[in-house]
Amino acid sequence: MLLPIIITFLLAFVMLLFKPQKMARFFKFISVIPLLLFLYLLSYLPAVHYGVKSVFFKNDWIPSLGISLDFKIDGLSMLFSLMITGIGTLIYLYAAEYLKKDENIHRFYCYLTLFMGAMLGVVLSDNLITLFVFWELTSISSYFLIGYNTNEEDSRKSALWALSLTGLGGFLMLASFSLIGMVSGTYSINELLTQPGILVNNEYYYIIISLLFAGAFTKSAQFPFHFWLPGAMKAPTPVSAYLHSATMVKAGIYLLARFSPILSGDEVWNYNLMIVGGITMLIGALLSIFHKDMKGLLAYTTISALGIIVFLLGIGTETAYYAACTFILVHALYKATLFLVTGIVDHETHTRDLSVLRGLGKVMPPVAIAAFIAALSSAGIPLTFGFLSKELFYGVTTGTIWTRESVFILTGIMLLTNVFLTSAGFLAGIRPFFGKLPQEFKKIHKPNVFLWLPPVVLSFLTLFFGVLPAIVDQTVINAATSAVFGKSTDMYLVLWHGFNMVLLLSIITIVLGTVLYFTIKPSNKNEGRLKGLDDFSPQTIITNIAVGIRLFAFKYTRFFHNGYLRIYILIIILFFTGIVGYKLFADVPLRVNTEGLSEFRIYEFIVFVITMIAIYIITNTTSRLTSIAALGVVGYSICLIFVFYGAPDLAMTQFAIDTLTVVLFVLVLFKLPPFLKFSNGKIQFRDGIISVSFGVLISLITLQALVSPADKSVSKFYADNAYVMAKGKNVVNVILVDYRGFDTMIETIVLSIAAIGVYSILKYKTQDGEKSE
Amino acid sequence: MERNRNNEKLDKTILRTSANYLLPLLILFSIFLLIRGHYLPGGGFIGGLIASIAFVLHSFAYSPMQTLRMFSIKPFFLIPTGLLVSFLSGLLPVVLGRSFMTGVWFAESVVVIGAFGSALLFDLGVYMVVVGVVLTILFTISENT
Amino acid sequence: MELLLVILVGAFYSAGIYMMFRRSMVKLLLGLLLLGNGANILIFLIGGITKGKAPIIKPQNTEFLEVYADPVPQALILTAIVISFALTAFAIVLLKRVYTTTGSDDLDSLNIQDLDI
Structure with a gap:
């Protein structure tokens, strides 16, 4: 496993050798890289599912510090790495067309490949320190991807926000890893899995999990760190589709899922995840429908979806884990489709404004179909993959382990979130393609096949898995769930549960969502309403703190570094006299x-x-x-x-x-x-x-x-x-020329420098304004 | 005007006459200080300073330009020469297969000087640097003010 | 005598610092020189002073037979004195240059802040 990852990184730099203008057509073929990786990973699927449940690759790095380049493929890694490489293949194809005219496209592919390699490293590493290294690499490479439009200030700014937040989180995560290593004596996840109690019962447990949460929540855009994700929408759309639906933000989810069998078991773990996830999913969904920018809307639904996953991981039952794993795949498929569709719309019409876009289905039918399916999947209409996951959500919240009150609260939050998500999905996936085509869009022709093919493939998969869930649940999702749950599970997806409470909730969701969809009209007024909230958003608060610190630093500097030489001397002397005298x-x-x-x-x-x-x-x-x-x-x-x-x-x-x-x-x-x-x-x-x-x-x-x-x-x-x-008999002279002769030689050099200084100061004349001597 | 100039000439006559005799004497003295430095008070720094004072005295009696005229090369070039001499004296033992700046002795106990060796060469370099530096500084300043 | 020298060192330091607090550039330089002198005496004093016996071996001997002054502080001070001359020369030329450029001797008037947010 080490070799493919190293080759990926090396290939990333090979990209820089391509000439953007002359070789534009060849960039499509770069998608062979993720495709080969996908097939390579797929070859381990039988082993993961039928055999030993995990495949281990041992490579030593720094054995004395317990740092190794060990890799491990189990169900969870398999789910993520297949998503990374599979969706990656489509994104590589799409971006070649999308950025065809861009003169820095070779750099783009370099960053993208670096990112993919780092992401694979995160989900496959067995060693915590190696995981951290790859984690930071994803932050750094995503910084370049988000800030790809380097001549736009907004783009650079949001890239910096993303980097500083995820970087800060990563830093805290490293602290957590160090504590884990200190407490348990090992950095290997595999070894930690064999002794789950060792961390939970330790006095450092709460510090470990809070630091770990910091890393996961910043990466996965959980409240109150969610704001960097909408900002990151300044990136080119293929990047948004890749980073913010399937990969980067899911790294935090991966981390939480990976540590669930090791660290869960204490109520604090569960309640924290449930509360943070719950707030995030509700706020994300609620804010999404007010946006008229397609990407902005999708960004908030992504936040909400991530919240749902965290929430499910927090509940921590077998069904919940199963639902989470399913939803990870469901969401990746439909969200990537919607992002790619948005990219096509933006590419063809040069706007993402939902209040303007109508009737595009007439000019780009394949895109419209893909978007339609994705919207249905996000709403959870039967026969799509999304329906299955939605059934599972309600199955979890109405489960028998809860008291009556909890059922009401949990189901209520879930229902509300899903109603908003349903209408948001309709807004992004259906609204632009139906209705009357405005005059200015009549001239638009059907987009290039490499643009529309990737979303169509993804939406086809959504439909395919929706009808035949057995293909995925028996192979990947089951294995992933058992990796998260820590025991082998035997659950499977069912198309039809019969008429029951869960189905009723699904129907209510769809009906309410549809009603909401027809009530909401994307407009400036709605977006304007959100502006009022800006004053209270975490971003504003952090910005204010940053400005305050800068102001303090400025005043502090003004006070001490005031430009008066004698004041400096005065302060130094006073301080010295005071301290030493005391x-x-x-x-x-x-x-x-x-x-x-x-x-x-x-x-x-x-x-x-x-x-x-x-x-x-x-x-x-x-x-x-x-x-x-x-x-x-x-x-x-x-x-x-x-x-x-x-x-x-x-x-x-x-x-x-x-x-x-x-x-x-x-x-x-x-x-x-x-x-x-x-x-x-x-x-x-x-x-x-x-x-x-x-x-x-x-x-x-x-x-x-x-x-x-x-x-x-x-x-x-x-x-x-x-x-x-x-x-010699004159000891002073002997010291000068013999014992410490080298010092004397240096001293003569100092003297020479002084002479040269004097000479040049006096001989050098400025051009103007100075009285000549 | 005329009287002023005469006065100045008259004022400086004593100084100039004495400077004419003092300059060679002081320089001889400085060289004496330099070479006896290993046995008695003296050495490159002191010798160099005394020699510089001799030239400064001369320049006071006449003018810096006239003092400079006595040099066939500018005093500035004494600096790199002196540095080179000290460095080479340090390098000498390296040629003989010993480590940098080890003392090398050529003759035992010459009168007054004591043992003649690389240390004296090194001191000579210091002497030249000091003379070069002091004269460069003072002449540059007096030329440019 | 040590006690007198201790007082002298204190006086040098006080006067040096006091001169450095002044706004005039030349006074700053004088202060620096006074501080340098004070430091030289301080090193000389701490090394232990011995009356009248230079660290020079008698011509007829090959080693010291009686008490001698400590040569190490002397070697240190000797270099310090020479360096301080170079420093003085450089500083004085620099001051002159500043004076001809800005036409001001006031250190405070050199304080131009280009810092702003």
């Missing part, structure tokens, strides 16, 4: 080491006094010349101090440098501005206090340092070996 007084007893201090002579004291006076003059004079003279005095005094304390080299250097510095200042001095008195007395006083306290602090630290003498071993080594090894 630590010094709080922790260290002040000691002064009076032993071993050298006594001072009178000439030393005179030097000290002269230095202090010079320093005072520098700080207070208003004359530049005076301050520079005083600086010279300071330098020569230091020179004397070096002389007193056995540093002749230092004294000579200091003397020479001091002379040169004064020369330097004198050369430039009168080209420099005179001292101006900018600050008032108050500020001077404040600065004085701060600087004096800083100086006192430094003195105190020095005093403390003097208490414990410095380590002399290095000095001793240098001195002892100066003559023996380096044949």
Whole structure:
């Protein structure tokens, strides 16, 4: 299994070699890739169904960390991977025609193939870390797909929303995986399945599942993270059809289903999924019918459908799992059809406005038929695949395990959702194709066969499975359900249950949905009503928080990074003085080491006094010349101090440098501005206090340092070996040119850089505006 | 005007005369400091600085242009030359099969200098860089202000 | 003498910081130089000062026979002094350049914020 996935990724980059203009016709043949993968996966179907229930591929990656590239095909993986590759084949065909004139189509196929490979990786990985890697790859590749129209701001923005939300979710999911690995000692899903109780009874259980929920809910667009999905409709329609009906958003569902046998068993798990799923399915369905944009409407019905699946997984009975697995397939088939149909309509008429589109069935009959079947399936009309799943929903909610009240609540929510979904399906699949054809659409001809064939194939499958459910339920759905349930199941789809409560509910749904369909007229007014809700939507709230954080950052930066150099220094010095001063007084007893201090002579004291006076003059004079003279005095005094304390080299250097510095200042001095008195007395006083306290602090630290003498071993080594090894008697010079010669060499380079800097600053002249020197 | 110029000439006569004699003396002194650095106070940094001061003194007595005229090459080129000398002195032991910047000695105990070896060559490089840097900085500034 | 030097170090630091708080560019540079001097003395002091005995081996000996001043801080300070000259030269030229370009010595007037959301 590793090899096909790696080849898929490699092929993705091969796509980039195609020339879009010249090879446009050949892009159809790329659909061979998903087709071959589909057939390859199909070859494992007998093994999954009749044999060992799962096929395991072992590949080590980083064994010491428990990370492997193990893959496993069981019923659930099979269901998803067949959907990914099967629907993928049709999408590849369709997109070649849909984006025929696009000049970046080779990139599109690269992203799409990357995405498909990543998606297969997600559903086939047995190792949690590998799963996470593929999961993030789907986020990233879908980012490129959603933002495919790079020159539209909306498109880029919604791609970023999708990436940041799913990325955040993925990050939290990784935390959950790490906890799982920590608690159970393994990252292998297969091993986790053999010891289900180990996580449920652990103290970290609630943290694990809440982090896992974060990953699954963001990916599967559950309330309150649902808003990125309608935004992602900015993508080209084939992308919407692929990502938002069959694959990407189903990854979250896959995750929940995959972990159901491992983590379910606690009420929190079930209630959370039921509540979130319930809210999502109701809100999605309710909001969908107000839209007049076909894609917007489909996006909300998708959210609702995902909600239904999560809700069913939350209920967690065998029938519920069975219904969920069935609905995953049902939904993928009819939703992909509707999206593809929308794409055709958009492609031919250049509008997706439901209030304008009418009577298109006359110009594109095959499309109309496909859409019609898909709409019926979404409404759950008998003989379509959708009918079977709808029967199962009501079967679950009216099940015998519930109390009377719960039956009413659950069935009520389900009924409402389905009524809205029914009419939404009619709006998208039936309304544009019936009625009177407007004048401007008369010239439209039948679309290309590669456009209409994929939806027709999908709708045919919808009908086919609806009439002959045994083909799928015995092969895939049963196996998938047993993988989710954790035990083998023996359920099957039935066309006719007889006249009972469930059938009655189905009929009520259809009738109410049809009535609603005729009542609702897609218009701007309805969409306008939704605008009012925007103020309360999670997206607005998150945006406001983001704006607030930015504003805070701006003000914070303004305050600290205000462009006044001295304020920076002031803050740094204040902070330093405060912290170090506090630590010094709080922790260290002040000691002064009076032993071993050298006594001072009178000439030393005179030097000290002269230095202090010079320093005072520098700080207070208003004359530049005076301050520079005083600086010279300071330098020569230091020179004397070096002389007193056995540093002749230092004294000579200091003397020479001091002379040169004064020369330097004198050369430039009168080209420099005179001292101006900018600050008032108050500020001077404040600065004085701060600087004096800083100086006192430094003195105190020095005093403390003097208490414990410095380590002399290095000095001793240098001195002892100066003559023996380096044949020199002036140890300072030996250090400079021999022991630390490399440092000295670097220092000479620094000096050279300074000289070059001076030279270039003075020689370089700007073109205008500057007074020439 | 005329008087001013005369005055200036007169003012500088003493300085110029002394500079004429001080320049070679100071340069000799700086070289002395350089080569005795391994045994007694001195070395490349100090020697280089003293030599620079000698030239600065000369430029004060005359003018930077006249001082520059004494150089057949610009002092700026002393910088790369000095860097090269120090680097090559470090490279010398590599040629002899030892690691970079190991001391190599040519003659034992020459009078005053002490042992003559790669360390002195290195110091010579430092000396040249320091002279080059200081003179470049000061002459560039005085030319451009 | 150590105590006097401790006071001197404090004075250098105070004066240096005080000068850096001023708005005038030249004062900023002077402050920087004072700080550098203070740091040199500080290193010298912490290394332990010894009166009068330079770290130089007597001509007739091959190793130290008596107390000597610590050579390591001296080597450090020597390089620091030379570098500080290069720094001063560069800074002073930079200041001059800023002054000729902007015509202002006021550090605050250089504060042009182009930041906006």
